[in-house]
Amino acid sequence: MTISTPAAQQLVDGKLVAASDGTTYPILNPATGLEIGQAPDGTPADVEGAIAAARRAFDETDWSTNTELRVRCLRQLHQALLDHADAFRDLTTAEVGMPGFMMGAAGFDVPVEGLKWVTDLLESYEFETDLGVAKPMGIKSRRTVRREAVGVVAAITPWNVPTQINLAKVGPALAAGCTVVLKPAPDTPWVACELGRLVAEHTDIPAGVFNVVTPRSNEVAAVLSTDPRVDMVSFTGSTQVGRAIMAAAAPTLKKVFLELGGKSAAIALDDADVASVAGATAFTACIHAGQGCAITTRLIVPREKYDEAVQVAAATMESIGAKDPADPGAICGPVISQVQRDRVEAYLRLAEEEGGSFATGGHVIDQAGFWIEPTVIAGLDNSSRLAQEEIFGPVLVVIPHDGDDDAVRIANDSAYGLSGSVDSGDVERAKAVAARIRTGTIAVNGGVWFSPDAPFGGYKQSGIGREMGVAGFEEYLETKTVAEPA
Template sequence: MSALPPPAQQLIDGKLVAASDGATYPILDPASGSEIGAAPDGTAADVDAAIAAARRAFDESGWSTDRTLRVRCLRQLHAALLENADAFRALTTAEVGMPGFMMGAAGFDVPVDGLRWVTDLAEGYAFETDLGVAAPMGIPSRRTVRREPVGVVAAITPWNVPTQINLAKVGPALAAGCTVVLKPAPDTPWLAAELGRLVAEHTDIPAGVLNVVTPRSNEVASVLSTDPRVDMVSFTGSTAVGRAIMAAAAPTLKKVFLELGGKSAAIALDDADVAAVAGATAFAACIHAGQGCAITTRLIVPRDRYDEAVAVAARTMESIGARDPQDPGAICGPVISAAQRDRVASYLSLAVDEGGTFATGGAVIDRPGFWVQPTVVAGLDNSSRLAQEEIFGPVLVVIAHDGDDDAVRIANDSPYGLSGSVDSASLERATAVAARIRTGTLAVNGGVWFSPDAPFGGYKQSGVGREMGVAGFEEYLETKTLAFPA
């Protein structure tokens, strides 16, 4: 394994600093449970200083108006990320427990390419549009529409794919001309701190434009949602926390972007290769121990092929197993923490209480670190809590359907609407079913939607707004209409 980066520090107003009171908390390797580093336990004073720095940088520096400066600085950051790629990948496996094969996708390569993509977008983006001359109310006027940065953004990110989500927020926000306070999850603060270090040491980004704070306490961090100096909160995480952030931001009417939970459905229609769909869905449910909001964790198959689908899914998961993320062949590593392991275990107990059976798995693994067996649950319908609630572990629930209409009904019978897939021998039929499913992203007959240029986000309780793509960039812009005498 490559050497890990320097110890984590906060970035506040252009300086790499410890917590103001010197306190730290341990960073654990989820594969072993051992301590691999320590993070500054940011204080209320640290968060206040970061907000003040971001406000000052937005109001008083040229960052919000100097597109050339922004593009140059973001290209410097992209180059620094590539130069430090080995250390970033090693840290991702050590801090997150993410298997190495994911580094070519959401672990590192896609988010870093996404930073390049959004920098290119900002370089050529039409921040001003001429509406031409009209005479509203008989007054000849020339009108333009200008897009301007929102202002100070609080970016609050989760632990499952830190570099992907950190850059999916920081990149577009900075490219748009905003300033940012980035607050990562306390389970994975080091990757965010390392991003801050690269900004401080390898770019000309002015002091205060990007700040990184790493408080462990939610109470300390909660001011990011209430402080009137913050113009927007961009949050990825659980639906429950998203509701709390939206409520906290309401008194100051901040703009709020939320990318929240999912319980996505993989549908095999009755003319599909059900075995292939079952195998692919079981594989997906194992990736990174199921710790992905868009992973398909409900497999919806024709009733007369149900037993076959369960058997194939179980065999697939048994062949994958749960392996050390340092193993080049690992697909399913550990879950992030003891708390997350225990949460998944509670759902496994609930599966039995609800009348389900385990075709494979069904238990935690007694070894150092935080491990859960890849699990296929059979015998439950879509009304069960296991089919309705996000588990965030390597757990797949298989549900029977009775035709296309019933499959659509089951897929939509969820508080979430983040992702999903549809497979059929007929592309036309699969597309027609996909059109009826209320989710933000869908894979049809094996298509892949995950890319920097493609908007990602959900319907219903899966969130508000979109990340990535042009839509994700424009989340960080306001619209101003100007009228001049013609």
């Protein structure tokens, strides 16, 4: 695939720049393992410059209070994304290894629609609420509640669906009046840099309001969580890193948003079409090689239909296979890197050690790039590490249950609580079970929750706060109560 997108550059204080010391690191196509570009290896000076620019832009410009300006600029950015959609999609497939069919959903179209949605919300949002006149402590006062921008936001994003997560943070933060330093994962810096280029070249967003830095080193990026000039850290990634960010932000008591891992369960009740649920769940577990935090990777089925579910799931995965993400028929592409492939392979060997068996898959694919066979694991219970830990590969564990209560127990027996699904021939029964599952999102009988207007986030160790929807916009606001004599 030929990349027509300009070379990756950081955006610092309104200028597209290389790393201050000129260093770069390679960007690899995970489908081939070959280099497709170079990213600036951001330095401590670059990160410092971005933070200083964001602080200055928040404190010294009218960005945080000029709603009309923000609306105009965000509409310009939305149009720029539409105008450059084909190149952005091609870049995403090449850099992320994301199959093209996902561009109509989380890969591109939904996050771009989400930017428009939050801009529309900004136009109608009431930043002030009049509480009326009261006499607290006998003093007649008129009270007003104001919502104001948090301030400088450090947005730290992962590699799996970068445009979705970049825009789900940057859009609401800018709409709320915040200034932003975006730090993407070093596996996928180019799509973030391209977002920065569109801001610089196609919008009136003032210098310093939006910045992109691409250090490869976690140590260089860590200052975003500790610098007192940063008011909020918005992070999506692993639970382990989320804990570290929360701890690093604690001394300055920054506001922290965390969207973390998941080990979501798909439950088929005993009156469900188990074959249909098994096939759909296996399909879902293959999407983008299973590299999605909300993907259902545990299939919980009635014990008496266990063998059927395993067989259908295996047959589904075999029919899907792993294909070049540029292939129009691809569902499961490569995993992102050699490191991730090795991690998934280690889990597959652990499955055998724990007594599981592979109904299909179970191995790496010996070809250029970073490939794993879509895999169905049988014979393990929910206490196994394969059922408890997030793998982030095309791996589905099938677990038997003995009735509704047992299914709920298994689904909730997890450190995570991000998503899930329940299927039943009786929708009210499915809804009753769904009400008992401790997750931030859940699908009942095939319903779809993923939409710009729907809040997304998790319970337990899946995170703190919500992204998207009105709740996601309000993550970037503070509440101020003002009283004056009446």
